[in-house]
Amino acid sequence: MQTRRRLSREERRGQILRVALETVAKQGVRGATLTNIAAGVGITYPALYAHFPSRKDLLLALIDHLFDRIQQLHAAAYQEDAVAHLRGIGRANAALVGAPEDDCVLPFFEFVAAEPDEDLRGEFGARQLALVEGLADVVRRGQRQGTIVAIADPEQIAWMVHGCGWTDDIAALMGLSGHWTAERSARMLEWVLGSVATGAGAPAQEA
Amino acid sequence: MQTRRRLSREERRGQILRVALETVAKQGVRGATLTNIAAGVGITYPALYAHFPSRKDLLLALIDHLFDRIQQLHAAAYQEDAVAHLRGIGRANAALVGAPEDDCVLPFFEFVAAEPDEDLRGEFGARQLALVEGLADVVRRGQRQGTIVAIADPEQIAWMVHGCGWTDDIAALMGLSGHWTAERSARMLEWVLGSVATGAGAPAQEA
Amino acid sequence: MQTRRRLSREERRGQILRVALETVAKQGVRGATLTNIAAGVGITYPALYAHFPSRKDLLLALIDHLFDRIQQLHAAAYQEDAVAHLRGIGRANAALVGAPEDDCVLPFFEFVAAEPDEDLRGEFGARQLALVEGLADVVRRGQRQGTIVAIADPEQIAWMVHGCGWTDDIAALMGLSGHWTAERSARMLEWVLGSVATGAGAPAQEA
Amino acid sequence: MQTRRRLSREERRGQILRVALETVAKQGVRGATLTNIAAGVGITYPALYAHFPSRKDLLLALIDHLFDRIQQLHAAAYQEDAVAHLRGIGRANAALVGAPEDDCVLPFFEFVAAEPDEDLRGEFGARQLALVEGLADVVRRGQRQGTIVAIADPEQIAWMVHGCGWTDDIAALMGLSGHWTAERSARMLEWVLGSVATGAGAPAQEA
DNA sequence: CATGAATGAGGGTTCATTCAT
DNA sequence: GATGAATGAACCCTCATTCAT
Numbered sequence: 001m002q003t004r005r006r007l008s009r010e011e012r013r014g015q016i017l018r019v020a021l022e023t024v025a026k027q028g029v030r031g032a033t034l035t036n037i038a039a040g041v042g043i044t045y046p047a048l049y050a051h052f053p054s055r056k057d058l059l060l061a062l063i064d065h066l067f068d069r070i071q072q073l074h075a076a077a078y079q080e081d082a083v084a085h086l087r088g089i090g091r092a093n094a095a096l097v098g099a100p101e102d103d104c105v106l107p108f109f110e111f112v113a114a115e116p117d118e119d120l121r122g123e124f125g126a127r128q129l130a131l132v133e134g135l136a137d138v139v140r141r142g143q144r145q146g147t148i149v150a151i152a153d154p155e156q157i158a159w160m161v162h163g164c165g166w167t168d169d170i171a172a173l174m175g176l177s178g179h180w181t182a183e184r185s186a187r188m189l190e191w192v193l194g195s196v197a198t199g200a201g202a203p204a205q206e207a
Numbered sequence: 208m209q210t211r212r213r214l215s216r217e218e219r220r221g222q223i224l225r226v227a228l229e230t231v232a233k234q235g236v237r238g239a240t241l242t243n244i245a246a247g248v249g250i251t252y253p254a255l256y257a258h259f260p261s262r263k264d265l266l267l268a269l270i271d272h273l274f275d276r277i278q279q280l281h282a283a284a285y286q287e288d289a290v291a292h293l294r295g296i297g298r299a300n301a302a303l304v305g306a307p308e309d310d311c312v313l314p315f316f317e318f319v320a321a322e323p324d325e326d327l328r329g330e331f332g333a334r335q336l337a338l339v340e341g342l343a344d345v346v347r348r349g350q351r352q353g354t355i356v357a358i359a360d361p362e363q364i365a366w367m368v369h370g371c372g373w374t375d376d377i378a379a380l381m382g383l384s385g386h387w388t389a390e391r392s393a394r395m396l397e398w399v400l401g402s403v404a405t406g407a408g409a410p411a412q413e414a
Numbered sequence: 415m416q417t418r419r420r421l422s423r424e425e426r427r428g429q430i431l432r433v434a435l436e437t438v439a440k441q442g443v444r445g446a447t448l449t450n451i452a453a454g455v456g457i458t459y460p461a462l463y464a465h466f467p468s469r470k471d472l473l474l475a476l477i478d479h480l481f482d483r484i485q486q487l488h489a490a491a492y493q494e495d496a497v498a499h500l501r502g503i504g505r506a507n508a509a510l511v512g513a514p515e516d517d518c519v520l521p522f523f524e525f526v527a528a529e530p531d532e533d534l535r536g537e538f539g540a541r542q543l544a545l546v547e548g549l550a551d552v553v554r555r556g557q558r559q560g561t562i563v564a565i566a567d568p569e570q571i572a573w574m575v576h577g578c579g580w581t582d583d584i585a586a587l588m589g590l591s592g593h594w595t596a597e598r599s600a601r602m603l604e605w606v607l608g609s610v611a612t613g614a615g616a617p618a619q620e621a
Numbered sequence: 622m623q624t625r626r627r628l629s630r631e632e633r634r635g636q637i638l639r640v641a642l643e644t645v646a647k648q649g650v651r652g653a654t655l656t657n658i659a660a661g662v663g664i665t666y667p668a669l670y671a672h673f674p675s676r677k678d679l680l681l682a683l684i685d686h687l688f689d690r691i692q693q694l695h696a697a698a699y700q701e702d703a704v705a706h707l708r709g710i711g712r713a714n715a716a717l718v719g720a721p722e723d724d725c726v727l728p729f730f731e732f733v734a735a736e737p738d739e740d741l742r743g744e745f746g747a748r749q750l751a752l753v754e755g756l757a758d759v760v761r762r763g764q765r766q767g768t769i770v771a772i773a774d775p776e777q778i779a780w781m782v783h784g785c786g787w788t789d790d791i792a793a794l795m796g797l798s799g800h801w802t803a804e805r806s807a808r809m810l811e812w813v814l815g816s817v818a819t820g821a822g823a824p825a826q827e828a
Numbered sequence: 829c830a831t832g833a834a835t836g837a838g839g840g841t842t843c844a845t846t847c848a849t
Numbered sequence: 850g851a852t853g854a855a856t857g858a859a860c861c862c863t864c865a866t867t868c869a870t
Contacts, residue, residue, distance in 0.1 A: 602780075666844085
């Protein structure tokens with residue numbers, strides 16, 4: 001008599017994705033072998049085929065899962081002031097980078113790094129684009145609010161904010177957190193925001 | 208009668224590194240297997256062991272080779288005006304990204320993306336750091352020249368210029384060149400430079 | 415329709431060990447490659463990894479298996495009279511040596527001879543020691559029975575009996591059975607036993 | 622101008638054999654690869670082919686070399702009293718076993734252990750036989766001298782003395798020197814000798 | 829829904845051997 | 850007589866995948 005009840009199909013699938021994400025964070029896409037993932041889940045690897053037709057499909061679903069979580073983060077950082085919202089998004093990213101036990105930012109770049117033969121980059125780029133579009137929407141909202149200068153190109157701003165996050169991630173990935181510090185990262189973000197924010201909300205630039 | 212003459216040790220080593228770099232550019236670090244590299248060179252894979260004691264040593268030598276080439280690029284972009292020098296470095300990088308047949312920028316990021324189990328990230332980060340230091344030196348030169356505001360933090364500026372390059376590279380890697388265009392990349396660079404450059408040389412910011 | 419039914423885990427494991435033992439007997443430890451063993455079993459070599467985590471673990475399990483069998487032989491030779499028991503053990507060994515189709519004695523020495531880089535000698539020595547201890551126990555039993563002189567050093571006797579077996583094995587291994595005959599082997603054993611046995615049971619020494 | 626003169630063919634050959642013997646002692650027959658041997662000699666491995674047509678021929682020559690050295694040891698232990706001579710031979714062997722830096726006894730057994738596919742055992746057995754014959758000759762000399770009982774079978778005695786040495790060697794090989802001590806080894810030898818020696822020269826047996 | 833057994837392709841590495849120089 | 854470059858076969862090991870149960 002098993003006290004631990006059989007998981008439903010959906011629950012199992014979610015569990016697998018969570019474990020897979022952790023595995024990618026710790027061992028990279030390459031290290032996310034079926035054996036490793038299944039071991040984390042506590043099942044045998046052929047059982048994974050009951051949920052995903054192939055490893056690649058699992059990884060694609062994982063990208064979905066990952067971007068869902070990131071988008072939740074972006075949504076959670078919402079503030080009525082668009083500039084503050086962007087700042088919140090940037091800080092959320094920076095905070096995650098500093099917390100390597102988190103399984104969200106690091107796997108993000110692990111996917112960027114996923115070898116070309118995994119055929120994942122295209123899919124990944126498309127999601128990334130959607131993320132940037134979301135940021136651009138925030139910029140546009142700021143322009144409607146009047147907190148962001150109307151002349152600014154929303155996409156350009158969005159990409160730059162996004163790029164700040166990338167820089168953080170890459171630096172962390174390469175063990176350069178001691179040099180590209182959270183402080184410098186924040187200063188770069190403020191710089192970008194400050195140069196387009198109107199009024200008193202914009203911190204002065206000091207480089 | 209073989210028309211292809213026997214290569215000398217140094218020639219062969221150089222050839223292997225060139226081929227390996229192309230292979231990394233096309234198939235990633237993971238795809239740079241001994242079989243693939245040897246096939247590109249036109250020899251059998253055990254022959255590689257006559258030149259490198261192991262695959263990892265080959266990859267480490269490749270990182271050396273790669274950074275040598277990048278540093279040459281940076282040096283080649285030299286201009287007496289430090290701001291112009293930084294701009295040249297940024298543009299050189301952007302130009303390379305647009306020319307995917309070049310085997311220099313893409314492999315760069317392939318290494319960033321190299322799976323953790325390859326154990327290359329540490330080594331790579333150290334080289335990266337040296338590169339940033341080089342950029343910071345240019346900034347300091349600009350400060351001595353008076354073309355860069357004295358108040359600026361050279362390391363901060365250096366990292367930001369470097370980060371511009373990263374953004375270009377990653378975007379290209381993910382097939383987003385259509386969105387993160389050369390124009391936007393240039394604008395971001397000008398932004399960074401403009402905000403620290405003194406005098407008329409600094410383009411006005413318009414985002 | 416496969417007529418050969420799928421084997422259970424335990425059956426397969428046992429079969430692999432049996433085949434491996436034969437392989438060691440015929441081709442030595444070095445010749446006991448995964449390919450060779452798997453071929454004998456009738457499977458492909460990666461399948462072996464489902465049963466043993468590595469070749470070395472397989473070989474260690476094989477040593478277990480081998481000593482189990484030898485200890486069974488020693489136990490099977492039991493006689494109440496300790497001297498007779500020792501004689502039985504010695505004769506059992508000699509008999510095996512003469513029957514090369516047996517896969518027990520020969521592999522024994524193959525392990526002794528296993529190249530140092532296999533790292534098996536230590537483990538093997540420990541088992542060997544246990545075997546000698548078992549013989550020493552028989553000697554002590556004889557001393558309690560009064561069939562073996564009390565003054566004798568049990569360990570010394572045990573080692574000497576064991577050494578008789580070694581001599582047989584090595585001679586067989588080197589194809590010298592024509593010179594170190596079963597008769598001479600028996601005479602050496604009697605010599606050892608005779609010199610410590612009390613009473614009429616001890617055959618006269620004639621060399 | 623090389624101050625170290627070119628070695629003559631014979632000198633080089635001897636040097637190679639000496640180095641090869643050390644290599645076998647330290648790393649076994651399997652570890653005696655052409656690369657390892659050549660490295661010890663200070664030349665490159667293809668150069669070995671100038672002296673031996675193949676690795677196997679080198680190993681066969683090495684067996685010659687090894688037995689020559691052992692026979693020298695036996696000769697050096699010569700004493701007019703045959704029993705003393707045999708005792709000297711046994712002690713010489715035991716002494717060597719205790720001195721692992723010596724490259725004579727250990728390689729001996731490394732060859733016994735040489736995997737069957739090396740095809741060396743036959744050759745090795747023949748040499749071994751010659752060695753035993755030499756011991757038997759000493760026994761016969763003792764019988765003529767009257768120091769060994771006439772009734773003894775010279776071959777039997779010779780094999781037993783030889784077997785004592787084997788036991789020492791194997792025990793050392795398996796790291797059991799702590800249990801099969803030099804003292805026990807000596808006692809076993811005295812036992813054998815004592816049981817065939819006549820007169821006062823024979824130590825009393827005490828087991 | 830899950831498992832256990834097995835596979836085939838591929839990975840890095842080592843080694844005896846050949847041959848032009 | 851010796852070298853440097855290269856080869857081909859073999860080794861151990863890993864992994865995604867299949868399939869009967």
